Amino acid sequence: MDSTRSRGPAWARGTGGRVVGIAAAVLLVVAVAVSCSSGDGDTGVPVQGGGPDAGLTGVRAPSDTAGGTLRVVTGEVDSLDPQRSYLPGVWNLMRLYTRTLVTFSTEPGRSDQLVADLATDLGTSPDGGTTWTFTLREGARFETGRPITSRDVKYGIERSFASDVVVGGPTQVVELLDDPGNPYAGPYQDEAPDKLGLAAVETPDDRTITFRLRSPQPDFPYVMALPSSSPVPIENDTAGDYGRDPVSSGPYAISSVDPVTGIVLDRNPQWDGATDDVRTALPDRVIVRTGLTGVERDQALLAGSADVDVSGTGVQAATTARLAEGAGGEVPVTERVDEVTSGVVRLLALPTNVAPLDNPACRAAVAAAIDRRAVQERLGGAVNAVRTSQLWPRALEGGPEESDPEPDLAAARESLATCGQPDGFRTVLAVPDATISVAVADEIAGQLGEIGIQVEVRPLAAPSFYATDVGNPDNVAANGFGIVLATWTADVPTPGSFLEPLVDGRSISPVGNTNFARLADPAVDGLIDAARAAAGDPGAARAAWSEVATAATATGAYVPLTETRVQLLAGQRLRNGVVMSAYTSYDLATAGVR
Incomplete structure (x- = not known):
């Protein structure tokens, strides 16, 4: 996994830039088409489009017709x-x-x-x-x-x-x-x-x-x-x-779970739509094929054998290339795409209990040397990542103004001199052992090398990375992890949920710690208390949380890099496609196929 709290892993991108060969792609189309076939006779319906980003602020291919089988694909459950x-x-x-x-x-x-x-x-x-x-x-x-x-x-x-x-x-x-x-x-x-x-x-x-x-x-x-x-x-x-x-x-009940045929949900006769203002429950049945790779999921959507991918990862690199070509025949594939900024922020944490990053000037040197554009390119460009210098997801209103700074090597060297390390220093960069994360870590190491900071990139097993490797402040200090490359997203879309686990000094714990930088700043904690106290006034609360984000970033304990973007591809039959921003997917509560 390549993120934290089990939420990021499903959302973080990790393609490694490999392109699937045409022959392999064709085989995948055939294999997945057969395995995902619903057998309900719905495959002959016209291909639905709607236009680019139709599901972001509107409804993609609206319909109130019930019936049919909704075919869902995802990774591991x-x-x-x-x-x-x-x-x-x-x-x-x-x-x-x-x-x-x-x-x-x-x-x-x-x-x-x-x-x-x-x-x-x-x-x-x-x-x-x-x-x-x-x-x-x-x-x-x-x-x-x-x-x-x-x-x-x-x-x-x-x-x-x-x-x-x-x-x-x-x-x-x-x-x-x-x-x-x-x-x-x-x-x-x-x-x-x-x-x-x-x-x-x-x-x-x-x-x-x-x-x-x-x-x-x-x-x-x-x-x-x-x-x-x-x-x-x-x-x-x-x-x-x-x-x-x-x-x-809810409106459906699980009928069976099988690794081959998938998860089958049929209508729950006890559900009364009069008590539920949220779910439309249009399909008669929902079948979920699990354990598919990203490429397999994309090919199922392209082949028409799946209607929606709920994994939250968006399409893979090979599919992105096809989208750019505008393929799709009568209804171009681009007419079925919604581009979403996911709320997953990739950042550097500079632990304040590891020398010399315990010195704010040394942290400032790291921040000044970072080239976010180069990091963005490593991640596949603007289609996959948007640059950010703030501890604030773009979808949340009221955050600090984005400055998008360029690297300033002169300022970085001045900060090194201020912190007593004019020739630079050595440190270890801890990173989940995932292809794209290691690539970004190598890029960061190269950038810091230009100012004399020699970085050892140390990939660590992804399953234990957040739980024990960087989730234990003592382990971080013992191993000299001066930099941690992490991805972070909140469980719920509010500023407090995003910021408190990262920057509240009172949230630091010996196991499963999410304050990766071990930031314990009384001034930041005081601003958090003020933001909590302003909860009764939404506008004042947003402004107060914005101050928290600004103050926390100013400590240099965190260096935000990018926010993940994904392209959601709607299946050919998907009706009522509404982008669920909290889950970076189309909302199954409204989805239909007729």
Whole structure:
């Protein structure tokens, strides 16, 4: 994997610039076309276009006709258990069989905003974000026919606390709701006689649920939009095996899971569209082919044997070349493409506990020497990456102004002299062992070599890179990792979710640390507190978070490089293609094929 928190890996690009030969491509088209064929007779429908970027602010090939089989392709699926998955492509799939109190909008251009789902509204907080109360709609049921209650929502959230059984998913609810003085071990170890469960969540009746957080959190409704906050019926919970047959609360239920035929979802007869303002549930069936490479997924879309790729990676280099040629016959392929800036920021972290990068002037020297244009070219050019010098995803409004600085070697040498290293110094650059990341690391090493900084590029095993190699500050210091090349994206699209894990000194942890630079600056922490306090005024809050980003960048602890761009290719039959910006894919909640 080539990113952090299990979210980046599915989104980060890693083509290595290799082009698939024509013969191999043809074989892939045939093989994937056969394996993805739905057999429902829908393959003869006209090819849908819509125009470039039609799904970004509008609906690609709109239709309200039900029926047919939606054919989905993706890479690996980590888990079908909503509390155990940490891949946005799987989260997109889960919109079909899990519901949450709130969820992301299906309205074009607003898919990063929240709307009510199982709840009647986005929640209310009487005290600035410490206490949140939601009221459930009436009429929503599990596929078993039992009504969904507030206790089911609470139980689903409690499962995330069972770190010995339910592993791999988001843990924000644990951080926000657990009592450090009396930790909750999850429902499987709950030995309390009354079995009331997590004390921070109250369910006074079947339709009311109240959360009492450890500290104010204005972004809490976004946490409730994650599948890990979906309801689970306790009577059907099989602990670590729940992902084999999760109980549906949405319009589809999982019928079968097979490595060859894929994941099959059929209509859930207990779902009532009158209780769901989000999902259109047009297809009769959804089939998901998993474990396909990026090239295989692209070829399936080009061949017409797949309708949508939910992996979030966009098309591969070989396909990008074909898009540039304008291929596609009657409806050019370019008419089926949406270009999306993904929110995945590639950056350098300069750990403040590793000499000589513990000196701000030495960090300033590194920042001044960086040539972002050259990094962008290594990543495949503007089609794959946009340059950035700010700790702020472009899709979020209200951030610091982008300066796009050129390298300044004279200023870099002055900073080296200021930090007592006029001839440069030696350091180690830690990088995930993935082709494209190592290529970028080599480029950075060459740039720093021009000012005398001799960099050893050290590729480390991707699966353990973020968890233990650079996620342990002591390990970083012990190995002399003066520079870390990382990619970072927030779990939810808010400034606080992007910035706090990276720059809040109080977020540093001995394991799984995401403050890669080990930045512990009281001034930055104070600005974070001010931004939290401004939560009641959205405009003031954005401005306050912008100050956090500016101050954190000024420390030199992070050097932003690029933000990943992807090209989404809609399948020939895809109807109602709406780009889901939070998952960098087309929204399965609205997709159809007729």
